[in-house]
Amino acid sequence: MKLKVSVSGLFIALALQSSALFAASLTINISNQQQQPLADAVVELRSLTNPELKPQRIQVAQQQLTFVPFVSAIPAGSEVEFPNLDKTRHHVYSFSPAKQFEIKLYADKPEAPIIFDTPGIIALGCNIHDYMQAYIYVSESNLVAVSDGSGKLTWPDIAPGSYQLYLWHPWQLEPRQPAVLDVVMPVQSAAYQLDIDLSQQKPQPPQRGFGSR
Ligand SMILES: [Cu+2]
Structure with missing residues (x-):
């Protein structure tokens, strides 16, 4: 199954890669437009039955x-x-x-x-x-995570059902709101691939002195 959504410059391709891996875990791999793993992307899963928030x-x-x-x-x-x-x-x-x-x-x-x-x-x-x-x-949900340096985030235990998946990255184009996808979490574990087109780079402190850092 493949879903594609375009939201005002933010382009997302969502493909259900596989299922029936382990017990109801959800893995999401996020890449940029060059298919390189993308860190610092946020994914939030909201459901109609979101439990009470657990502040951290x-x-x-x-x-x-x-x-x-x-x-x-x-x-x-x-x-x-x-x-x-x-x-x-x-x-x-x-x-x-x-x-x-x-x-x-x-x-x-x-x-x-x-x-x-x-x-x-x-x-x-x-x-x-x-x-x-x-x-x-x-x-608004406890199910929120940031992709790591390999562009990956994982939840070990997701209840089957319907969710809204919110995807956001600091360097997506305007509007600066998350893109929303409806996803159905199967009974088995699943892995999704999400692609985001980016326009900028992560800010760096200015280099000091000449040559090397
Ligand atoms: Cu400062």
Whole structure:
């Protein structure tokens, strides 16, 4: 089975690769338009019977003038700590509608984590270092994950049934909303392939000095 969806510049090809592997796990492999594995893509699965949200506490560190990780995904109500592991100070902020905040110039660890209780996509920045960017995807479902360096994400135990699959990547074209696909999770395990056309590269801190890093 193959599904193709085009959403305002974001092109997705969805192919059910295989089934009957193991007990009801779901694996999703995500590639870019050159068929290279794509990290930092968010997939959220929503169902009509989403259970109560289980908030998490995660960290988005500032390390070597970069936010780590670049993309995080959490259920609504989760808390995020922003430890500064650099010697220089950072000033973290968001102007995104789902959560607006700033942590003024600080070193080490801020006093309290920030709570993200509204679903949406939050773009993080630093007032001192313009190239520092990161994203937090706040979901309506507990089933939300970010693809790893091999473009893969896996849920070990998915209940069979109908889901809406939300797919988002920071470098997709406008609108900056996730693409939505209806998928039916079979009784057996399944693997999907998703392709996203991207237009940009991940931001990097400027190189210092000549030649090598
Ligand atoms: Cu900074």
